[in-house]
Amino acid sequence: MASAGYGGGVVACVPQHDSLPLEGGCGKHAELLPARTKMSSFGDDEELAEELPPNRTLQRFQEDAKSILKEYFVSLALDDTVVSVQELLASCPSEADELGVVAMKIAVDREKDTSRAVVTLFDALSRSNVLDRSALIRSFEKIFCTLEDLKIDCPHAEKGVLEIIQGCMEAGCVETKLLTKLPETLLRAGVQDQGAQDDFHAMLSKTISELKTFKHAAGRCIEEYFVTSNAEEVGTVLQELGMSTYHHEFVKKAVTMSFSQSSELAGREAVLHLLTTLTSEGILTKDDIQWGTTRLLGQVADLSLDYPRCSEMLTEVIIRLLTDELVSVPFLRRCRLLRIGDGAGLKVLEAVQRRTPEYSKKQLSTAAFKKEIQNMILEYFNSGDQAEFGRCIRELTPLSPAQSAELVRKIIVFAMERTVKECELSLALLVWVIRHEELTPKDIENGFDDMYRHMPDIQLDVPDADQMARTFVVEAMKNKVLRETWPDPEEPDE
Secondary structure: OOOOOOOOOOOOOOOOOOOOOOOOOOOOOOOOOHHHOOOOOOOOHHHHOOOOOOOOOHHHHHHHHHHHHHHHHHHOOHHHHHHHHHHHHHHOHHHHHHHHHHHHHHHHHHOOOHHHHHHHHHHHHHHOOOOOHHHHHHHHHHHHHOHHHHHHHOOOHHHHHHHHHHHHHHHOOOOHHHHHHOOHHHHHHHHHOOOOOOHHHHHHHHHHHHHHHHHHHHHHHHHHHHHHOOHHHHHHHHHHHOOHHHHHHHHHHHHHHHOOOOOHHHHHHHHHHHHHHHHHOOOOOHHHHHHHHHHHHHOHHHHHHHOOOHHHHHHHHHHHHHHOOOOOHHHHHHHHHOOOOHHHHHHHHHHHHHHOHHHHHHHOOHHHHHHHHHHHHHHHHHHOOHHHHHHHHHHHOOOOHHHHHHHHHHHHHHHHOOOHHHHHHHHHHHHHHHHOOOOOHHHHHHHHHHHHHOHHHHHHHOOOHHHHHHHHHHHHHHOOOOOOOOOOOOOOOO
């Protein structure tokens, strides 16, 4: 393993105008909106949408991770630690990025040669396919966004983080392009370390020089845009600069400058028009919007000093980014799970989620889906409002066959657990959702099949559930909700 310190082996220089993301490039070929494209350097939406299982909490996961990692930093038993981490992530696959954050925080806090040890661990986990590059990128972004807080307890935090980054680049865990995503304060800390005159130091110096050039040019063209509203001219400037790896800084700067416009609404509409235009032209990518968003969330508290309504204004911007499909619900959920921006950032993300139920509910976790349909059914039993229930179904669509079956099963079972009134309401609801095509006949059949598969468990709470189920079957057939030949396979059309 190459040294993780400043004086280690040779690291290739950052390609001048290359791009970190797995997608991208300029031109008018970008037909898909960012939220619909599958991959970014943060990972695909399926990965980002994962959450902790219902029987685990974040605090418990962090405690388990700390226990494993602290033992590793004492024993340096690499193989045993890889196995322990693998077992932990097998039960909590969504938390690979959180494990990376915990590991780096412990390493930075311990200081004594733990940077090398954490790089060795990350390398082994990467080679074992336990920790992929996307998860590690998310871990670094969380560290970047909390760097100032880390420095309060660990004054040497910047040096430790830079050592880990250098080691990970040398080991191939992350690409050298990650340097272009380092916060300016972290870059300056590395450049100011006079005892580190090596290739890595030269890369940091080159990166900060490029960043300064880009920010100056971007700032000028954004200022002009808010006067002329000429988005195409901005796109031309960005293409001529040829520094696409810094476009996330453009996104952050454009949104921030929109806060200072004389009209809050006009400023927001202008910046959203700009981002939408540049994205449709392929000049900005999914990565640019995502990195720009995380940096804005990470700086809400600081920005509020200059813009007292920053939290509210950023909430409105992110809502539009979501509804205009420039960011996705899984990405915003991952930001929330990683607590990007801590309290101030979470306040914005929670406000976005509350204001966009028609988007957020389409990406519910398994546990959240179960809770949502339970609330829907119980509220219907109280109100009898079938149209409202139908609206709630539409907010959840598209439902998978398994989700539709679970919904039908629980409409019936929740009624069984209550009174005759709820059973009548339940049957009336099944008739309504079929007649209004909120669910299909196949969904209803799958729901009844699902009910009978769960019958032994249902009878633990409702001893006469089997008899009640037969009544539901008879009434459903009478009302043509369930075909008369069910549960026999449906005969194919001639």
